[in-house]
Amino acid sequence: MFKIVDKPIHIDFLHGHHLHCMVCQIPSHLAMRDAACRLVDPEAGWQRIRSILELVREGQGNLKKCHFLIFPEAIMPLARVEDALEIIVSGFRPNSVVMFGIEHMRLSEYRDLLRRYPADNGEALASVEEDLDSGDIEQLPTNVAVTVVKEADGRTRIFLLAKSHPFVGEEHLDAQHDLYRGKVFPLFRCRPACFNFMPVICIDYVYRDVYQSNINHIIEKANQLFFQTRQRLDLLAVLQFNPKPEHRAFRDVVNGFYGEYLAYTPGVRDTITVFCNTSGESSGIVGNGTFSFGHSSVVIHQSHKIGPTTDPEFEVDDFGGLPVCRLRFGTATRLYYFNLPLFHELDPRTTRVPLKIHGIFRPEGDQWQRIEETGKMQM
Incomplete structure (x- = not known):
């Protein structure tokens, strides 16, 4: 069973201004090697990631306002993690957060990574060392995500998260290829901004067993936060390598999460x-039946009253009749840059819509080109 651990961070977002988020829907190509999912061409993947990091670091136009940069699951080559961290540490602005998934590593490698940053990962490190002490599991594949926080004073903090879902193949049981089950989920508590967010890795969003439901545990923790402090869980970021992003299992959890039925x-x-998936060009381990990567999305409660919209690059719907408003992107390789709709901006006296797309970028060689006509897209 996993536990949610509060992680206070010094983030000072400007009050009264919405926050900006970039979702990187880029391709990933995975293959099974040594009983783990590895990138087929890690160097090509790294060059693509690096170009995005450089784009945000340069901050042309309103990219200087980017507060959250989100990459998909299993997108970062393990050998390039330190290179990515160097770019973020040296060039990103204060009050910014970067999330990315790493290709599978051995549990012993995850422990070594935790030991490099023990100050912010004490609970996860203790959990891993306890598990390693209990059996011969050093070679167990581990699915890891990193959250890099550039605090208001310029200090950089690095947090690690291991996926709790136990199966490599996800839709079928892999008795010989079980993943390590992460047991510590960080809940980031921004101060003095009073903004709270969590990352989860793909199917951890829907995973449950006979003892515990991940999403129910998150809801209970958020409710506890509300009743004790009158704060909420403001952002839940789901990092995905998901060939079935609109599978019934995900739709059911979205329905229960926002429906308040019980x-x-x-x-x-x-x-x-925010669901950040890889693009439709991705390939790798998939289950049975039809599948399609892409369709990253942003989901908020129906009270925000965003009407249906259709555009070549996106659409707004209610996810088939759910009590939500969903901004659903396509399958192409794109960078989506938009603001996060803050709950306190909802005002029945105005027609102001809380969600706006500030830009969509497509790949042009080894660079990214803004699709100009999206500059005025607003729902």
């Missing part, structure tokens, strides 16, 4: 859920 859930009612 109890009031004030801790998550205004949560923004």
Whole structure:
């Protein structure tokens, strides 16, 4: 069973201004090697990631306002993690957060990574060392995500998260290829900004067993936060390598998360859920039936009253009749730059819409080109 651990961070977002987020829907090509999912061409993948990091670091136009940069699951080559961190540490602006998934590593490698940054990962390190002490599991594949926080004073902090879902193949049981089950989920508590967010890795969003439901545990923690402090879970970021992003399992969890069918859930009612998936060009381990990568999305409660919209690059719907508003992107390789709709911006006296797309970028060689006509897209 996993636990959620509060991680206070010094982030000072400007009050009264919405936050900006970039979702990187880029391709990933994975293959099974040594009982783990490895990148087929890690150097090509790294060059693509580096070009995005450089784009945000340069900050042309309003990219200087980018607060959250989100990459998909299993996108970063393990050998290039330190290179990515160097770019973020040396060039990113204060009050910014970067999330990315790493290709599978051995549990012993995850422990070594935790030991490099023990100050911010004490609970996860203790959990891993306890598990390693209990059996011969050093070679167990581990699915890891990194959250890099550039605090208001310029200090950089690095947090690690291991996926709790136990199966490599996800839709079928892999008795010989079980993943390590992460047991510590960080909940980031921004001060003095009073903004709270969590990352989760793909199917951890829907995973449950006979003892615990991941999403129910998150809801209970957010409700506890509300009743004790009158704060909420503001952002839930789901990092995916998902060939079935609109699978019934995900739709059902979205429905229950926002529906409040059995109890009031004030801790998550205004949560923004961002699903960052790889693009439709991706390839790798998939289950049975039809599949399609892409369709990253942003989901908020229906009270925000964003009407249906259709555009070549995106659409707005209610996810097939759910109590939500969903901004659903396509399958192409794109960078989507938009603002996060803050709950306190909802005002029945105005027609102002809380979600705006500030830019969509497509790849042009080894660079990224803004699709100019999206500059005025607003729902």
